[in-house]
Amino acid sequence: MKKVRGGYDIRLAGRPSRTIQQIVPPQRLLLPRRTRRFLFGQACVEEGARVKAGDVLARDGKNFDLPLVAPMGGTVSWTAQADHAVLGELEPPACEEQATPVHAPSGGETAAKRRQLVDLGAWAFVEDAYSGKLPDPQGTPAAVIVSTLRLEPYQARGDVQMMESLLGFIRGLEHLQSLLEYQPIYLLFPNVRSEFAQQVRQQLRGHAWIKLVEVPLLYPHDNMLLCARRLGFRRDQIVWTLGPDAVLAVDAALTHGRSVSSRVISLGGPGVKVPVHLRVTFGHPLEELTAGRLEESECRVINGGALNGYDATAAGQLGVDIECQGLTIVPENVERELLGWTRPGLDRRSYSNSYLSALRGSFDERMTTAMRGERRPCISCSFCEEVCPTGVMPHLIHKLLYADRLEDVERSRVDLCMDCGLCAFVCPSKIELREDMHEARRRIETELHAAEEH
Numbered sequence: 001m002k003k004v005r006g007g008y009d010i011r012l013a014g015r016p017s018r019t020i021q022q023i024v025p026p027q028r029l030l031l032p033r034r035t036r037r038f039l040f041g042q043a044c045v046e047e048g049a050r051v052k053a054g055d056v057l058a059r060d061g062k063n064f065d066l067p068l069v070a071p072m073g074g075t076v077s078w079t080a081q082a083d084h085a086v087l088g089e090l091e092p093p094a095c096e097e098q099a100t101p102v103h104a105p106s107g108g109e110t111a112a113k114r115r116q117l118v119d120l121g122a123w124a125f126v127e128d129a130y131s132g133k134l135p136d137p138q139g140t141p142a143a144v145i146v147s148t149l150r151l152e153p154y155q156a157r158g159d160v161q162m163m164e165s166l167l168g169f170i171r172g173l174e175h176l177q178s179l180l181e182y183q184p185i186y187l188l189f190p191n192v193r194s195e196f197a198q199q200v201r202q203q204l205r206g207h208a209w210i211k212l213v214e215v216p217l218l219y220p221h222d223n224m225l226l227c228a229r230r231l232g233f234r235r236d237q238i239v240w241t242l243g244p245d246a247v248l249a250v251d252a253a254l255t256h257g258r259s260v261s262s263r264v265i266s267l268g269g270p271g272v273k274v275p276v277h278l279r280v281t282f283g284h285p286l287e288e289l290t291a292g293r294l295e296e297s298e299c300r301v302i303n304g305g306a307l308n309g310y311d312a313t314a315a316g317q318l319g320v321d322i323e324c325q326g327l328t329i330v331p332e333n334v335e336r337e338l339l340g341w342t343r344p345g346l347d348r349r350s351y352s353n354s355y356l357s358a359l360r361g362s363f364d365e366r367m368t369t370a371m372r373g374e375r376r377p378c379i380s381c382s383f384c385e386e387v388c389p390t391g392v393m394p395h396l397i398h399k400l401l402y403a404d405r406l407e408d409v410e411r412s413r414v415d416l417c418m419d420c421g422l423c424a425f426v427c428p429s430k431i432e433l434r435e436d437m438h439e440a441r442r443r444i445e446t447e448l449h450a451a452e453e454h
């Protein structure tokens, strides 16, 4: 196992507490047809059709016909909102016990079990470590990595998701093992002692086939690509990766023969009055979720965490999609803070501890969308290099890219970058290093290698 390097304990205000709030089901559901990885382009029911909870609304033909499942019964409209399946006239949700389960395959029917995971939508929660894509459900992975933690600020916490059903989580792991021949299952675990961690360890006794991997509580050491690399898996190997909610979805599909219709997400960030975890039905309108919960009238709703999320409004997203892990709410600063960098910075933290805030001791910074000063040239502080967990030198790549020295950019191993965004987060000059990494990879592909082919 390779040594851990880099990472950072990002301290931002507005982290949700560990409690999970139940919320009133909405009047209608707005299910995005496009998510980070999927496009449910093939409609399976007609406009105006009446569907039951669990019926297939649409499929993603490019991803093993993965279904978009109706979380509740209702009337379907494809035209009411662009790029969304709208479910109106909703039926009251049935209790889990009352829902009619479909047959859950048993024994050695591995192929049937895997097919069932796809048919019930649980496979949507699985990701290949290197490509980030949906792996072939009938393929043979080199290993399975399950993470119990999420370290990016404002993503739903792994322990909170597991806390709801620890037994279901353990059963889900057992189901996963039944899908494999001899491949190992690694369970990423925080390297701290807590009551909950103790409880999980207790439950895992007698499961010698699970290999515990301790991970420091520094972002991005929960990153699956990074973990696969540390465990010695190569880029050309398929490694299935799952979070706690994915394992629970596997349990729901293979123990109860049900698809999941909701998930625990976080509603966090400095723009929220009381940051919380919520159990939400897929398609819950974002506007209803945030109504009455925001600090200010102008806030940006980010789908995902503080470093890797995307602007949900700009993407035209109206409801919670099936891949959503959390919503980050950031107050919108319409005005740039003029010469913000000249201020002593009692209210902000920096990686270098150079602001006056260093005198305040431990505190969580309040994040906004403001630039807080101008972009400046690189000052060669090497902070980006220090935090990078993959050993890439972002400042060097930034300079080589600027000088158009693409061959040297490639030699600097930009291909190792796994897009965590930490270098850009700590950079005191506010250089968009993550964008630079994207641009470098894109240009190597399109200019360097395309030129070689001709």
Ligand code: SF4
Residues within 6 Å of the ligand: 384, 387, 388, 389, 390, 391, 392, 394, 416, 417, 418, 419, 420, 421, 422, 423, 424, 433, 434, 437
């Ligand atoms: S270079 Fe890539 S891997 Fe390294 S910190 Fe930046 S985004 Fe993360």
Ligand code: SF4
Residues within 6 Å of the ligand: 377, 378, 379, 380, 381, 382, 383, 384, 385, 394, 395, 398, 426, 427, 428, 429, 430, 431, 433
């Ligand atoms: S953190 Fe920013 S300023 Fe410092 S070396 Fe890296 S790119 Fe340059």
